[in-house]
Amino acid sequence: xxxxxxxxxxxxxxxxxxxxxxxxxxxxxxxxxxxxxxxxxxxxxxxxxxxxxxxxxxxxxxxxxxxxxxxxxxxxxxxxxxxxxxxxxxxxxxxxxxxxxxxxxxxxxxxxxxxxxxxxxxxxxxxxxxxxxxxxxxxxxxxxxxxxxxxxxxxxxxxxx
Numbered sequence: 001x002x003x004x005x006x007x008x009x010x011x012x013x014x015x016x017x018x019x020x021x022x023x024x025x026x027x028x029x030x031x032x033x034x035x036x037x038x039x040x041x042x043x044x045x046x047x048x049x050x051x052x053x054x055x056x057x058x059x060x061x062x063x064x065x066x067x068x069x070x071x072x073x074x075x076x077x078x079x080x081x082x083x084x085x086x087x088x089x090x091x092x093x094x095x096x097x098x099x100x101x102x103x104x105x106x107x108x109x110x111x112x113x114x115x116x117x118x119x120x121x122x123x124x125x126x127x128x129x130x131x132x133x134x135x136x137x138x139x140x141x142x143x144x145x146x147x148x149x150x151x152x153x154x155x156x157x158x159x160x161x
Contacts, residue, residue: 001141001142002139002140002141002142003049003137003138003139003140003141003142003145004049004050004138004139005047005048005049005050005134005135005138006047006048006049006050007047007048008040008041008043008044008045008046008047008048011041011048011050011097012041012044014096014097015037015041015042015052015097016037017096018052018096018097018099019037019041019052019054022052022054022099022101023035023037023054025073026054026056026070026073026101029069029070029072029073030056030058030062030065030066030069030070032058032059032062033056033057033058033062033066034056034057034058034106035054035055035056035057036054036055036057036113036114036117037052037053037054038053038054038055038102038113038114038116038117039051039052039053039100039117040053041053041097042117043117043120043121043127044121045124045127045131046120046127046130046131047130047131047134047135050097050098051097051098051099051100052097052098052099052100053099053100053101053102053113054099054100054101054102055101055102055104055113055114056070056101056102056103056104057104057105057106057111057114058103058104058105058106059105059106060085060105060106060108063084063085063087063103063105066103067087067103070087070089070101070103071089073089073091074089074090074091074099074101075089075090075091075092076088076089077089077090077100077101083110084105085104085105085108085109085110085111086102086103086104086105086108086110087103088100088101088102088103089101089103112157112160115160116153116156116157116160119156119159119160120156126156129152130152133148133149133152134149
């Protein structure tokens with residue numbers, strides 16, 4: 001599968017509306033969680049694949065319950081990456097934008113999605129580097145793009161330490 005990108009400006013309004021719909025649905029089922037809009041649709045002037053990413057942050061004692069509730073709305077995504085503090089879900093059936101939900105235990109090793117978003121919100125140079133990295137994969141293999149994207153975020157994670 002090849003990757004294609006869109007400009008933030010072209011889908012921001014749509015992403016904001018869809019985020020609000022999912023936020024409302026999740027909070028109705030899990031009123032005690034912290035929900036954050038993450039990913040490129042949460043970062044002005046970014047390049048995006050045109051999907052919406054949501055981080056649901058929860059206390060460890062509510063994790064199993066939250067997983068069962070989220071399964072009612074979303075498909076399990078990448079179960080091979082699940083841990084005792086992280087789970088992921090998706091909804092590719094959304095006619096507007098595909099949605100990814102990352103469930104993380106607060107203060108766990110995987111609870112860095114909002115911190116990574118905030119780095120890119122604050123550092124225009126890093127955001128430009130990220131955008132350029134993405135654009136070089138326009139029309140190219142998704143797996144190759146994901147590999148380099150992962151390497152980019154590992155570099156950002158070092159800034160968090």
